[in-house]
Amino acid sequence: xxxxxxxxxxxxxxxxxxxxxxxxxxxxxxxxxxxxxxxxxxxxxxxxxxxxxxxxxxxxxxxxxxxxxxxxxxxxxxxxxxxxxxxxxxxxxxxxxxxxxxxxxxxxxxxxxxxxxxxxxxxxxxxxxxxxxxxxxxxxxxxxxxxxxxxxxxxxxxxxxxxxxxxxxxxxxxxxxxxxxxxxxxxxxxxxxxxxxxxxxxxxxxxxxxxxxxxxxxxxxxxxxxxxxxxxxxxxxxxxxxxxxxxxxxxxxxxxxxxxxxxxxxxxxxxxxxxxxxxxxxxxxxxxxxxxxxxxxxxxxxxxxxxxxxxxxxxxxxxxxxxxxxxxxxxxxxxxxxxxxxxxxxxxxxxxxxxxxxxxxxxxxxxxxxxxxxxxxxxxxxxxxxxxxxxxxxxxxxxxxxxxxx
Numbered sequence: 421x422x423x424x425x426x427x428x429x430x431x432x433x434x435x436x437x438x439x440x441x442x443x444x445x446x447x448x449x450x451x452x453x454x455x456x457x458x459x460x461x462x463x464x465x466x467x468x469x470x471x472x473x474x475x476x477x478x479x480x481x482x483x484x485x486x487x488x489x490x491x492x493x494x495x496x497x498x499x500x501x502x503x504x505x506x507x508x509x510x511x512x513x514x515x516x517x518x519x520x521x522x523x524x525x526x527x528x529x530x531x532x533x534x535x536x537x538x539x540x541x542x543x544x545x546x547x548x549x550x551x552x553x554x555x556x557x558x559x560x561x562x563x564x565x566x567x568x569x570x571x572x573x574x575x576x577x578x579x580x581x582x583x584x585x586x587x588x589x590x591x592x593x594x595x596x597x598x599x600x601x602x603x604x605x606x607x608x609x610x611x612x613x614x615x616x617x618x619x620x621x622x623x624x625x626x627x628x629x630x631x632x633x634x635x636x637x638x639x640x641x642x643x644x645x646x647x648x649x650x651x652x653x654x655x656x657x658x659x660x661x662x663x664x665x666x667x668x669x670x671x672x673x674x675x676x677x678x679x680x681x682x683x684x685x686x687x688x689x690x691x692x693x694x695x696x697x698x699x700x701x702x703x704x705x706x707x708x709x710x711x712x713x714x715x716x717x718x719x720x721x722x723x724x725x726x727x728x729x730x731x732x733x734x735x736x737x738x739x740x741x742x743x744x745x746x747x748x749x750x751x752x753x754x755x756x757x758x759x760x761x762x763x764x765x766x767x768x769x770x771x772x773x774x775x776x777x778x779x780x781x782x783x784x785x786x787x788x789x790x791x792x793x794x795x796x797x798x799x800x801x802x803x804x805x806x807x808x809x810x811x812x813x814x815x816x817x818x819x820x821x822x823x824x825x826x
Contacts, residue, residue, distance in 0.1 A: 448812035467629035484608035
């Protein structure tokens with residue numbers, strides 16, 4: 421009897437264990453999901469830099485001299501043609517007087533030579549002067565004419581130098597920078613700027629930004645832009661691309677930190693009288709916009725080896741370490757494909773996708789997915805490494821819709 425009781429207890433325990441295993445629900449991988457929808461995608465390229473006037477003129481001396489007087493201060497509004505700077509004129513007035521005196525002398529010599537050639541021509545016709553003597557007088561007159569032309573050129577040059585001692589505004593604008601004071605020396609080099617002041621038109625401003633070489637190929641003239649200026653918090657301004665540099669700006673050349681950028685100029689379409697040259701800015705250039713396209717969240721896209729995706733179901737991987745392996749296969753890097761894991765019958769199914777443009781949150785789907793499909797968007801660690809086809813899933817369906825409803 422005792423033996424029967426023991427056997428009965430064991431049988432009941434085994435049956436209970438079997439039933440528990442049957443009833444036990446297999447635990448799946450906890451993931452985040454989202455349903456695919458259609459919408460608008462705006463692809464952007466971002467760059468940072470500074471704002472500056474579209475037009476500005478550097479007022480610099482082209483002749484050397486002491487600055488005798490400045491007629492404008494920084495911040496003053498000036499008109500085109502207005503006198504801005506007076507340089508010391510003393511040496512240039514003296515040079516003009518010397519040139520004019522020389523010209524008078526040359527004119528006198530020319531007049532004298534002209535009289536001589538008239539007399540010589542009459543004597544030559546009468547046979548009272550040899551041909552050689554006449555040619556000598558003729559040459560003397562031509563030399564006198566040449567000297568007169570040189571003297572006139574010297575006078576013109578001296579007048580020009582004198583005029584350059586008075587500097588005028590070439591445009592209407594505001595003096596945005598004053599580099600020198602009265603009493604300082606202006607170097608006046610023809611091929612090297614010695615800027616005294618800068619006059620700029622602050623009504624028309626532009627942002628000069630640097631764009632990475634990989635992004636600049638997407639930027640085109642006329643692209644619209646959103647401009648953020650650090651000094652204007654929570655405010656954006658409209659812009660338009662007006663210029664793209666043809667040559668690069670390279671920083672850290674020859675080092676691991678080498679960066680190659682291209683300058684892109686964006687005209688500010690909104691005017692604000694508080695804009696100041698040199699203010700820091702960040703610009704988002706809209707390079708392409710697509711309406712009503714299928715979108716997939718950026719975080720849902722991952723990569724997997726092509727050979728694993730193409731492996732036929734039911735075929736086990738070779739785990740025999742003793743089996744020889746081709747050397748080429750050992751060194752060859754596996755080809756990776758972009759995939760998105762979808763939810764089908766509560767299981768993960770990877771689908772290769774072809775993607776188009778992207779914005780900050782989504783990719784445009786060209787092929788591989790359909791509207792209404794549920795895709796896995798996270799967690800990143802699981803999605804990027806451990807998740808595989810056939811994995812059982814646990815998730816909260818319509819999580820976003822429920823959150824919006826609350």
